[in-house]
Amino acid sequence: xxxxxxxxxxxxxxxxxxxxxxxxxxxxxxxKELDRRAIARSEEGDRLRGSIAESEATETALAxxxxxxxxxxxxxxxxxxxxxxxxxxARALIADTxxxxxxxxxxxxxxxxxxxxxDLRLTEIITRQDAIAERLEDEHGLTLExxxxxxxxxxxxxxxxxxxxxxxxxxxxxxxxxxxxxxxALALESYEEEQERLTFLKSxxxxxxxxxxxxLDTIEEINTTASRRFSETFEAVRAAxxxxxxxxxxxxxxxxxxxxxDDPLEAPVEITARPKGxxxxxxxxLSGGEKTLTAIALLFAIYLVKPSPFCILDEVDxxxxxxNIARFMDLIRAFVDxxxxxxxxxxxxxxEAADRMYGITMPEAGVSRLVGVRFDExxxxxxxxx
Numbered sequence: 001x002x003x004x005x006x007x008x009x010x011x012x013x014x015x016x017x018x019x020x021x022x023x024x025x026x027x028x029x030x031x032k033e034l035d036r037r038a039i040a041r042s043e044e045g046d047r048l049r050g051s052i053a054e055s056e057a058t059e060t061a062l063a064x065x066x067x068x069x070x071x072x073x074x075x076x077x078x079x080x081x082x083x084x085x086x087x088x089x090a091r092a093l094i095a096d097t098x099x100x101x102x103x104x105x106x107x108x109x110x111x112x113x114x115x116x117x118x119d120l121r122l123t124e125i126i127t128r129q130d131a132i133a134e135r136l137e138d139e140h141g142l143t144l145e146x147x148x149x150x151x152x153x154x155x156x157x158x159x160x161x162x163x164x165x166x167x168x169x170x171x172x173x174x175x176x177x178x179x180x181x182x183x184x185a186l187a188l189e190s191y192e193e194e195q196e197r198l199t200f201l202k203s204x205x206x207x208x209x210x211x212x213x214x215x216l217d218t219i220e221e222i223n224t225t226a227s228r229r230f231s232e233t234f235e236a237v238r239a240a241x242x243x244x245x246x247x248x249x250x251x252x253x254x255x256x257x258x259x260x261x262d263d264p265l266e267a268p269v270e271i272t273a274r275p276k277g278x279x280x281x282x283x284x285x286l287s288g289g290e291k292t293l294t295a296i297a298l299l300f301a302i303y304l305v306k307p308s309p310f311c312i313l314d315e316v317d318x319x320x321x322x323x324n325i326a327r328f329m330d331l332i333r334a335f336v337d338x339x340x341x342x343x344x345x346x347x348x349x350x351x352e353a354a355d356r357m358y359g360i361t362m363p364e365a366g367v368s369r370l371v372g373v374r375f376d377e378x379x380x381x382x383x384x385x386x
Contacts (some may be wrong), residue, residue, distance in 0.1 A: 222263065232266050233305060240301035248293045248327050250276040255294065271298070288319035293328070302330060305339050314344040322349060329353040
């Protein structure tokens with residue numbers, strides 16, 4: 001306890017000294033900054049004095065230019081007077097032009113009114129013509145041209161039209177129309193709509209069939225690519241697993257990964273392991289420590305194929321004895337260049353192998369504190385706590 005309290009006092013004193021050194025560095029930096037600002041302000045004063053001198057010279061030049069401009073003011077005044085006289089003459093000419101323009105606009109408005117009246121009359125005639133043509137089409141199935149061509153035939157080849165005979169003929173023709181019965185005038189339109197819908201459905205069916213075939217081809221390509229890449233990755237992981245298993249259990253120890261099926265994407269993976277001096281067996285038949293080392297070998301075999309920048313391991317060393325912990329830490333050190341490991345552990349050997357350690361202490365009752373120690377700096381007399 002005395003050693004721990006003394007060590008904590010040393011750490012606090014070291015941190016206080018570091019704080020004082022940082023304060024001294026900050027004060028020195030501030031002094032340098034003040035000197036730099038003083039120099040900058042002196043340079044700014046020199047620059048402003050130069051600017052004042054330039055401004056005075058510019059003021060003198062502008063005064064001379066003002067005198068020159070005043071000399072030309074009288075000439076400009078005469079020019080303005082002449083321009084105003086020309087403006088008055090132009091305004092008189094504009095007034096005469098506007099009077100003529102108003103007369104032309106009045107004539108144009110009268111012409112537009114006559115044209116609008118003629119257009120309105122023409123529209124009425126066209127409307128009556130369209131109504132007559134629609135009635136001929138609905139009641140007699142004739143166009144205006146066909147009715148005009150049949151008119152001499154209807155009156156016996158004579159150009160004289162007998163309206164009384166035509167009116168007498170109308171009831172007979174209407175009776176003939178009624179004897180024909182109801183006519184479905186929308187049959188052709190319905191047929192065209194159904195034909196258009198059939199064409200649309202056929203095109204949709206063709207598109208769906210093409211999409212289905214494209215989807216099947218894509219699935220086949222994905223499955224082929226996935227199977228190939230899985231097989232390549234599986235073989236790489238398998239070779240790395242065999243090598244790491246032998247490193248952890250000894251030269252005569254062997255292990256293997258086996259696919260139990262024809263389809264690599266659906267087949268389960270079986271792990272067989274034979275530590276040194278034991279018969280081949282599945283991982284379920286191994287002891288707790290052997291299972292842990294086997295799982296660690298498989299995990300790091302995957303890292304060899306697909307490196308990861310971070311790895312968090314939660315008490316994986318709990319089932320291991322001291323010898324196996326040493327092998328485990330050797331494996332960790334082999335990967336520290338490419339992966340940063342965070343280990344949650346209660347094992348002293350694992351703690352000794354770490355570069356940094358974080359723990360929870362209780363300096364006072366009911367008060368927890370997080371303490372971090374860097375071992376390389378602690379050995380040299382410095383430590384960082386947080």
